[in-house]
Amino acid sequence: MSDKISAPLPLRSVRVSDPFWSREMDLIRTAVIPYQWDALNDRIPGAAPSWWAHNMRAAARAIAAKKVGGGYAPVQQNCGFVVSPEEGKPPMEDGFYGFVFQDSDGYKWLEAVAYQLTVKPDAALQKQAQEAVDLIRAAQEEDGYLNTYYSLTGRENAFTNLKDHHELYCFGHLTEAAVAWKQATGKDDLLDVARRFGRCIAEKFGPGKERGCPGHEIAEMALYRLYEETGEAEWKDLAQRFLDVRGTEPSTFALEENRRLKKEGKKELPVTAERYRYYQAHKPVREMDEAVGHAVRQMYLASGMADEARLTGDEAMLKACERLWRSTVNEKMYVTGGVGGTHVGEAFSRPFDLPSDTAYSETCAAIGLAFFARRMLQLTPKAEYADVMERALYNTVLAGMALDGKSFFYVNPLEVDPAACETDERLSHVKPVRQKWFGCACCPPNIARIVSSLGQYIATQTEDALYIHLYIGSEIKATLNGQEITLRLDADLTNTGHVEISVLSGEAEGTVALRLPGWAQNGSAEAKQNSRLQNGYFHFTGVWRAGDTITADFPMTVQAIAASPLVRETSGQVCYTRGPWVYCAEEEDNGKCLHLLRACPERTAEVQCSEKEIDGLTVPALTVPGKRVTMPENVPLYAPWSKPQTTETKITLIPYFAWNNRGKGEMRVWLQSE
């Protein structure tokens, strides 16, 4: 694999100019980031408090006063609990509040800010971010430990519940932010915080020390990133250690639990690993072959595993990554690029169980899938990986945020009837409208950080080749065989599918490779060089000089899509896609009872593309031929079957990402076919 390994370009080398995506990135900068800063500081009326800044300040005060660990909050055994102020009383100055993993909210915000600053300097924003960095620095204990929950409630309990208490998860997000901050500003301050906490962790769980691994993964990929940034081998070693310990027996999670049970005089558990599927700690990572458990964690773990395979050439790890990839995308992924078929454990369900209405499909899990896909692409540039990355980004990730950037979905169903999910406890996880902020606010800042770092998903490069994965208009500074060139990528994926790449400056010899999207198998690309199609990429090799161009056309054909017959839930149903966009029908355009619509996928000639303005944004819409089952008057609950009476209708479809921006109503991605 080694000769194909590619790396994303430095974020500052990719300047996004695409009208659609620039708007999204601007939205993050102008609406989401300021809003989230207010949220982190509990300044949003009516929203669940974050407690992030409160907890940081309280920890900093306790540390300064050398009075760490008031110890008044009980050490809970799962991560689902929230500490709130006593009813009717103000929060205690030295109290910890919110979820145990609350520290991570601020780290994710900071990471997104760093990306934004990289792309577009902004002194005021940087000042605000510096405030956050300084707050974090002050909340770090002398030995490098950094976790406000334990600093405030009892440091003696630190590292006793890696399974559920998210210390290593918070460390992972801190590290991601620290590297991004360093790359944005050149400043080491946050990087040093991460390093000091990292050494504190390595002291306890590093190679040769106590066995332990994160209950919620992310530290693995963050550590590989820290290693890549600093070149310090200790971070690779710690990441490897976490991967190696995971899923082996005696299970470290069971041992932790047993220490607690023993203290309480209770019966200890067997130390086998199989109980820990939810945490992907049920078997050694190199033996994994099915995406299981909490979907976000599974995607983050797979991303870390792919980093390990890439950075160490670990073949067994590569094979495991490929098996997890196939399990995810061939058996467990929604057509929208969402993953997680069940709300029970926010988890992957069994293969081909992809219910539309009870879907979990957490925004963060689709983001995790994009992380994983980018890393698989780095390992091997196959169009398949980029297809999935694009599917997740253009559909579920974007759907997670309202078009005005002010409200968010955590769960992304493919079918919604507001009357059902507002009254039915079985659907209590499905919200019919986006929410302003969540107590567990993982998704909004996660959208902010992936959209802000979009440049790292557009292209990757090897020594002698530049791979263009996503057709997002941008100016790209690449290096081929040591020589720098600047290219301009223009692409229209809302209408024509036309792509133009032109060399703006520089001269270099090497390959520029363009992905042939899975949705445009009859697409073509031309340049003065001959092209060679391999692994779904047109490879153009030669000398590139200012003025050289590649033009490509990827027909934006409307496609009716069917799921495998093994997917029981969508049997006999069809959905529509065009280019990277998955479409859906909304009540606003098609009336109530969307289940009575019947699509007619054979009548391709009648499909029409159009445009629709939704909350100020013009989106590509579709009109497809269909029928509507008519309701005779006084129809009994059960009656002898007769061919359903239908009336001809035109079904209006809009891109999935834009749904629920015109008030509450029914929505369906999959339509019954005639």
Place this chain on the structure above:
Amino acid sequence: MSDKISAPLPLRSVRVSDPFWSREMDLIRTAVIPYQWDALNDRIPGAAPSWWAHNMRAAARAIAAKKVGGGYAPVQQNCGFVVSPEEGKPPMEDGFYGFVFQDSDGYKWLEAVAYQLTVKPDAALQKQAQEAVDLIRAAQEEDGYLNTYYSLTGRENAFTNLKDHHELYCFGHLTEAAVAWKQATGKDDLLDVARRFGRCIAEKFGPGKERGCPGHEIAEMALYRLYEETGEAEWKDLAQRFLDVRGTEPSTFALEENRRLKKEGKKELPVTAERYRYYQAHKPVREMDEAVGHAVRQMYLASGMADEARLTGDEAMLKACERLWRSTVNEKMYVTGGVGGTHVGEAFSRPFDLPSDTAYSETCAAIGLAFFARRMLQLTPKAEYADVMERALYNTVLAGMALDGKSFFYVNPLEVDPAACETDERLSHVKPVRQKWFGCACCPPNIARIVSSLGQYIATQTEDALYIHLYIGSEIKATLNGQEITLRLDADLTNTGHVEISVLSGEAEGTVALRLPGWAQNGSAEAKQNSRLQNGYFHFTGVWRAGDTITADFPMTVQAIAASPLVRETSGQVCYTRGPWVYCAEEEDNGKCLHLLRACPERTAEVQCSEKEIDGLTVPALTVPGKRVTMPENVPLYAPWSKPQTTETKITLIPYFAWNNRGKGEMRVWLQSE
């Protein structure tokens, strides 16, 4: 309504001779009743203990020793808890174990035994039952109070939690058993126990006393039955009181809760009724218009309401019953006669929400629907009521029990994939095979009591008319205008649909009315008298003498049935019925992946009736034309739609009641139509 009110015939006046149903009744006598007696006495290895006899004996001992109420078990605030012996220790002799409503298990068993004894005397069985009666008598306290939970754990807490603690529910079942026992044996012993407990309750909650009503209904219909048996008005008054208090404000359930909260120094609740939909205590009964909450409770309440309407001529109550009926059967009933669309609260879901795979459809709720239907029939002899009663009895009620009488379903789904319900927590209530016994064993003895009293569902009579509702072979002794006649009813509802009624002896003048089943609208009936079709009954009026006959033919046409388009879950699907039987496809006959079958309901000429032997029973089976979607090799998860490839197949269907008697496998009632 008064001139049409009919009553079931005394059970001993209807001798069931039908081959199909006699087998079911014999099964109850020979397999179910002895098995349940062992269960009540905790003598079934591997089954959850019932603790019934243990609790009765313990209470009796405590009462004899005048040491009622050890008070060691905490008073729990909901009915879902089970008290079990401490791990590793034997049960305490004076301990209460099991669910708080455990007393009712024995009462239900006793009621079933009484029906069996009525139909067929059996000295040994009667002796066993007498043992149970004596045990119950000994467990009654001096003031008439009878509830082993409170007698053993603290009598001072009696009647403090009517909402969840089932004292009045147990009283209801006791009373049902007592009347049945009196009718079977002529003995007053158990009836006196019920009366004494009834007076103890009336003393507390009767007219003019404290307001209160049962959290789980049944006392209402039991009290009306006691009133009908004894003629004592006090029972009617107490039933009425319960109905009148229910759903009025201040809510008695809230007041109860507030007394507990106050004791604990907690904030009290508003005393509005609306929170108590689960208990059908959200509004006054005469204002009810939708079947809501726990489905069994709703059906039992509606049955009591119908009794009230019948016995008092309460027009507002009759209208409420009719509204609840329409809500149930027009919007919330499965095609199998099951009710309860959601496991959350074992409850009615919203109108037209009738999912096949996550269905609750509790066996007891279908039994409750039959109770309600019989009472609506008594109020007005409309074929619609009998159609529903038949649908529930022939399908869901029977499906609740294995063909060998040895295992039972609590939940009756219309679609099962064992691989799904064994691994998916969202389906944890759905068992892929019947269970031997349940800790909460409400369903098995409920099946026993309704099947054993089947004679009371076959026919009802007014002063001058005999209504035949169900075509179940039997010998019926009826009274028309004071003159007794004996009729023989022969019916073949497994094959020909031919019915013959012949007068065996006696002479009487009046009407014999035969139901025209909803499934045989082109059926006919003939006798020497002219017939008049009214409300779905052929009325033959005249003088009846030995040798007179009525012959009827109700074509057993196979019907493809569609649900209302408003039922989202079965949109585009079809199921098959023949006569009273609803059919289903099983994996055993049709292979795996039943969702890939496509029924072709238009090809009626190809439907074939046949027979199938299942666990020794010959059942009417069907073969219907269909297709099976074929799976191309290496089919991707998502691919451009093309007309599904299918192969022609014959789909074998068996009656729903007989499913899951050939091992574990997939099952579907609703098939996708082509």
